[in-house]
Every structure is written in C-alpha cells, then in structure tokens.
Amino acid sequence: MLHRRTFLHLSAFAVAQLAFQRVVRAQSYPDRPITLVVPFPAGGPTDVIARIFAERLRQALGQAAIVENVAGAGATIGVARVIRAAPDGYTLSAGNSTSHVGGPAIYPFTYDILNDLEPVALLSMSPTLLVARKDFPANTVQDLIVWLKANPGKATGGTSGAGSSGQLASILFQSQTGTRFQVVPYRGAAPAMQDLVGGQIDLRFAAEGSQSLPYLRDGQIKALAVLAPARWAPTPDVPTITRPACQGFTCRCGTAYGRQREPRTTSS
Amino acid sequence: MKLNSVIRSALPDTAVKQRLLELGQITPSSEQQTPQALAAYHKAEIEKWWPIIKAANIKAE
Numbered sequence: 001m002l003h004r005r006t007f008l009h010l011s012a013f014a015v016a017q018l019a020f021q022r023v024v025r026a027q028s029y030p031d032r033p034i035t036l037v038v039p040f041p042a043g044g045p046t047d048v049i050a051r052i053f054a055e056r057l058r059q060a061l062g063q064a065a066i067v068e069n070v071a072g073a074g075a076t077i078g079v080a081r082v083i084r085a086a087p088d089g090y091t092l093s094a095g096n097s098t099s100h101v102g103g104p105a106i107y108p109f110t111y112d113i114l115n116d117l118e119p120v121a122l123l124s125m126s127p128t129l130l131v132a133r134k135d136f137p138a139n140t141v142q143d144l145i146v147w148l149k150a151n152p153g154k155a156t157g158g159t160s161g162a163g164s165s166g167q168l169a170s171i172l173f174q175s176q177t178g179t180r181f182q183v184v185p186y187r188g189a190a191p192a193m194q195d196l197v198g199g200q201i202d203l204r205f206a207a208e209g210s211q212s213l214p215y216l217r218d219g220q221i222k223a224l225a226v227l228a229p230a231r232w233a234p235t236p237d238v239p240t241i242t243r244p245a246c247q248g249f250t251c252r253c254g255t256a257y258g259r260q261r262e263p264r265t266t267s268s
Numbered sequence: 269m270k271l272n273s274v275i276r277s278a279l280p281d282t283a284v285k286q287r288l289l290e291l292g293q294i295t296p297s298s299e300q301q302t303p304q305a306l307a308a309y310h311k312a313e314i315e316k317w318w319p320i321i322k323a324a325n326i327k328a329e
Binding site: 029045048049052053056057060061073074089092097100101102105106107108113114118119120121122123124125126162163167168171172209210213232233234235252254255256257 | 270271272274275276277278281284287288291292293294295296300301302303304305306307309310311313314317318320321322324326327328
C-alpha cells in the first residue's frame with residue numbers, strides 16, 4: 001500500500017502543477033485579482049508581512065492581490081478556505097507554524113495539511129522572544145528557572161492560542177527546565193501582549209519577535225532570551241537561550257495555494 | 269513556478285527589504301526559498317510537533 005500512497009501523493013502534485021502550468025502557458029495568468037488568505041486578524045505580524053508581499057505581487061503581476069483575513073479555530077478556518085478554493089493559483093494561503101502545524105493538530109480539520117496544499121515559498125523569518133512583564137522578579141532565564149522552581153505553577157504565561165507556536169515553546173521550556181507555570185491561551189497575539197504590558201500575566205513566549213519590539217523600546221516589557229541559535233539584530237543585548245532544544249523557534253511565514261484534492265483518474 | 273519566482277524576486281527588492289528589516293525579519297536564503305524547501309520544512313515541523321501536541325494533550329479552547 002505504500003506504493004499506492006506514494007503514487008497518489010505524486011499524482012496530486014502533478015495535477016496541481018499541470019493545472020497551474022496550463023494557466024501560465026496561456027499567458028493570461030493572472031487575469032483577475034489574487035486573494036491571499038491570512039488566517040489571523042488584521043494588524044497581526046503575519047498580516048503585516050502578507051500585505052508587504054501582496055503589494056509586491058500586485059506590482060509584478062499587474063493584478064490586485066487582496067489580503068483576506070479569515071481568523072478562528074486555531075487559524076484552521078482560513079487554511080481550509082484556501083484548500084476548498086479552486087487550485088488555480090488565485091487563492092493563496094499565508095501562514096506560519098500556528099496555522100499550518102499546531103492548529104490542524106488540535107482543531108477539527110478534515111484536510112490533509114501536507115498534501116492538500118502546494119507550497120510556494122518561504123517569505124520571511126524572525127525568532128521567538130521570551131518576554132516578561134516589566135516588574136517580574138526574574139531578569140534572565142537562569143533567574144526565571146530558579147523563581148519558577150521556588151514557585152511552581154504560580155506564574156502565568158500567555159500564548160496567542162491553543163496550538164500556537166508560543167504554546168508549543170511554553171510546553172517545551174517547562175519540560176526542558178523541569179519547571180511549571182500556567183499556560184493561558186488568548187485569542188490572538190495582540191490581546192496576549194496587551195495583558196503582558198498591563199501586568200495581568202507574567203510571561204510570554206512571543207513568536208514573531210517583531211510584535212514585541214515597540215514595547216521593548218518603550219520599556220513596557222522586558223526580554224529574557226531569544227529562542228534561536230543566534231542573537232537577533234533588533235535586540236542585540238538579549239542573549240540566546242542556552243538549551244539547544246529551545247532554540248528552534250524561528251517563526252517562519254510562508255505561502256502556499258490549494259492542491260486539487262482528489263486527483264481524477266483518467267483512462268490513459 | 270511563476271508565483272515562486274515573483275516572490276523570490278520580491279525579496280531583494282529595496283522597498284520590500286527595507287520594510288521587512290524594520291520588522292526585524294530575516295530573509296530566507298535562496299535554498300530556503302524554493303517550494304521544495306518549504307515542503308520539507310513543513311513536513312519536518314509536523315513530524316516534530318504533532319507527537320508533542322498529542323503527548324501534552326493540548327485541546328482546542
């Protein structure tokens with residue numbers, strides 16, 4: 001059965017590619033606006049990046065590239081919207097590991113996230129930052145581990161939602177350091193950051209570090225570590241986390257379009 | 269593929285680069301920009317995280 005599965009997988013790929021090539025060969029693509037579906041609310045980090053690329057697509061293709069924000073259910077509603085659309089290169093999915101890895105694992109999702117989308121390109125990357133409310137007792141990761149061990153389960157860490165990469169980082173950090181804190185899922189990165197600034201929560205593993213930058217500059221929050229193997233240019237004073245297992249949280253923003261879901265069997 | 273090349277041509281564009289830089293974004297290397305590299309990365313992330321998510325019993329809100 002392995003061969004059959006492999007074959008079907010290749011077929012699906014070929015069908016999507018053929019359909020697309022036919023469109024391109026006709027020299028007419030794109031002859032109408034392209035929709036770029038962002039599965040998060042407008043104004044969030046992925047939305048901002050998608051809009052930069054949408055503008056460039058408009059210039060390069062001579063057609064409008066419209067960003068459509070379809071948020072909800074761990075970003076899976078917006079991803080499903082693209083998979084259901086015709087696989088013709090006119091409906092693209094922008095996203096990251098929250099929408100394309102975590103969300104589909106947790107929320108009811110009837111599609112095959114790996115095989116029902118045709119990858120287009122990785123757009124940009126930025127690291128996850130471990131940030132804390134400005135008056136939190138710990139200033140370094142070492143301090144934090146000591147404090148958490150002395151106060152098990154007392155600290156609160158906000159995430160942008162169930163299945164978000166911030167939540168995954170929170171879980172991995174606790175298991176790697178033998179610590180415990182309460183993970184509080186929010187509906188998106190913006191409200192989680194608001195509560196950190198307001199001091200209602202203690203910590204945040206903030207995927208897409210750019211979201212933290214204005215608050216760090218104003219001293220409204222503080223950064224303890226970058227969850228990447230190297231320091232990050234905009235925060236040169238913030239050290240990298242030393243545990244290698246916790247370094248793999250570079251938030252990658254990519255784009256894809258829907259594949260034809262059921263390859264038609266032809267007589268040939 | 270046309271879309272991939274349009275996006276790849278966008279990355280060295282000065283205006284795009286400047287805006288991404290302001291956001292602290294790191295531009296992927298040209299090997300990372302291929303559809304194949306994105307597919308491989310996506311698959312690796314799923315293979316890494318889905319077992320962890322299941323083991324941690326994370327539920328939808």
